[in-house]
Amino acid sequence: MIKLKLRLEDLKSGLNEFWASYTDEDLDLKNQDFELVNKLDLYIRAVKRGRNVELTLEATYTLRLTCARCLDKFNKKFNEKETYYIKIGKEPFFEEKSLKERDIFTQFIETDEIDMVPFVREIVILSVPMKPLCKPDCKGLCPVCGVNWNYETCEHMNQPKVDTRMAKLLELKSKLGM
Ligand SMILES: [Zn+2]
Ligand SMILES: [Zn+2]
Incomplete structure (x- = not known):
């Protein structure tokens, strides 16, 4: 089942788990200097507490990269895990925030839907090495x-x-x- 967006009201309090897969088109990853091979598989773990969601995404995928030394194309497998702290609602003004809430890791989302795509896209783009090598001793x-x-x-x-x-x-x- 493909889940592009999680609706807050569809999540039960506590642990929710989903599995999804995405194409390069779903993730808007065309015209990059790498290619997504087949689909990206995603495990979504969402722990809901009121209007807070602790979202853990584990992405498994293969990228076709270009070697920075020999310019050959090669495939590399990735397994990346990232956790996001999300609060549904408007971000309070700086003065109103308590010290605890002034947490740089908390992201505020104003709609009651959490779109997975920007998160997954960021995970993929950040995983691409600056200088990909087809093998360490290329x-x-x-x-x-x-x-x-x-x-x-x-x-x-x-x-x-x-x-x-x-x-x-x-x-x-x-x-x-x-
Ligand atoms: Zn020569
Ligand atoms: Zn190489």
């Missing part, structure tokens, strides 16, 4: 001829590594006649 591409050093060799492999920034600086210096 050898990358040759900076001179571009062959993939994971599969091929070339005559540049054993040359001393030239710092490209330094090379550019030297080039600039020779152009300026320094």
Whole structure:
């Protein structure tokens, strides 16, 4: 069963559990520099106490990423768990809040429906590594001829590594006649 939104009145007091699955379209994840492979499976644990909901989301999914070194595409599995503290209602003015309520983790939702999509979307986007690697020891591409050093060799492999920034600086210096 796909549950995109949880209605507060449909939740019973205490523990509620749901399972859902989402496509990249459901999560508005098209046009990213990664792809969601198949569907994302979500386990939703919602503990309701009055107008407070402690929401724990556990997402299982596979992303197709591009290696930052060799530019190959590869699949990586993820299992991410996150807890959110939600209060249904208007956020009180700062002065009215007690110290306890001034909790940066509490999110206020003004409608009585909790939409899962923004939470799940955030979980996925934050899980993508800054520099994804197809394997920890990926050898990358040759900076001179571009062959993939994971599969091929070339005559540049054993040359001393030239710092490209330094090379550019030297080039600039020779152009300026320094
Ligand atoms: Zn790689
Ligand atoms: Zn080469």
